[in-house]
Amino acid sequence: MKYPFLDLKESNLPYMEELVAAAERVVRSGRYVGGEENTNLENELCSLTGSKYAVGVSNGLDALRLILRAYIEMGEMKPGDEVLVPANTYIATYLAISDAGLIPVGVDINPDTLNISSSLIEEKITNRTRALMTVHLYGRVAWDEQMKNIARSYGLKVIEDNAQGIGAVSKTEGLYGGFSTGNLGDAAAFSFYPTKNIGALGDAGAVTTNDKKLADTIRALSNYGSDKRYHNIFRGLNCRLDPIQAAMLCVKLRHTDNENESRRRKADVYMSEITNTKIKLPEIKGDGKDHVWHQIVVRIPDGLRNRFMQRLAEEGVGTDIHYPVPPHKQPCYKDLQSETYPYTEKVAEEILSLPIGPGTTIEDVKAICNIINSIAL
Secondary structure (H helix, E strand, O other): OOEOOOOHHHHHHHHHHHHHHHHHHHHHHOOOOOOHHHHHHHHHHHHHHOOOEEEEEOOHHHHHHHHHHHHHHOOOOOOOOEEEEEOOOOHHHHHHHHHOOOEEEEEOEOOOOOOEOHHHOHHHOOOOEEEEEEEOHHHEOOOOHHHHHHHHHHOOEEEEEOOOOOOOEOOOOOOOOOOEOOOOOOEEEEEOOOOOOOOOOOOOEEEEEOOHHHHHHHHHHHEOOEEEOOEEOOOOOEOEOOHHHHHHHHHHHOOHHHHHHHHHHHHHHHHHHOOOOOOEOOOOOOOOOOEOOOOEEEEOOOOOHHHHHHHHHHOOEOOEOOOOOOHHHOHHHHHHOOOOOHHHHHHHOOEEEEOOOOOOOHHHHHHHHHHHHHOOO
């Protein structure tokens, strides 16, 4: 394609020498599980987010799973308890809740932000609700005063699914004084899947928190439930972070602000130069620091999306849909398919992601805008 949706090789080219050196360092070290590379990454994450503790784990889904498992082991939750979750999210958010024996309770979205609607949260709370899992979807912070007040009033744990929002800054202070994603609630899960703003060269994830007991429990659970060698205090898992991925991420993590600013500049061009009246652009307010544009998601109503995608493809523009089928409509959640979330279901038929990754230049974005503006349906 002339304008591919994402080129992962291009994403890593600026760091190639450092990445090769980091990989060689790990190979020569003889330490291939755990060790200094992981500790360095965890320290970098604490510095980035302002959190006191970080635990590297195998991937973003496992990060969420481990948070919930840890809360169960700590007696904060039990199987059958409910976790509030946005209906519009990647299915991993739901899977983590189900895996822990907890019940995902969907909350519809604000159609302007595409994130969980704070005004709809309270009506979903029951005497079994124990947590709110907020998702910084597409890189936009999903946190505000109303959400914070509800969590405090009902004593809910706040878990951030921060798979897509690394480096975003909230306008609203977190529960414990932070403003960065990863430090707004009680715990946060990160994904470093290669397509993310900061991506590994394979699967990788992490948890951040200010709760030492939670961090220690997650670290043990991720290592066969062991707090020291041959001493297993939990029936744990093997969800450890590969140190070669930790080394890759230490190279890239220090460039988080630059990567995010690059995406913001491209998003600004899309927002200012798309004039096609069939396109509904994202709503942005303030200085834009609360959005890191993991995806730029526009909406194309009136059943025209597929035709629009086809026309873009004919002009060499790659696109994607994040996500075409909400979790409650997936075959694995047959028990939830009777639930209705009008806004989530509507936007799932309209959303379209445009190229914004590192391999897409400002000149590319301007050309794509011209193509979009020329399409008449």
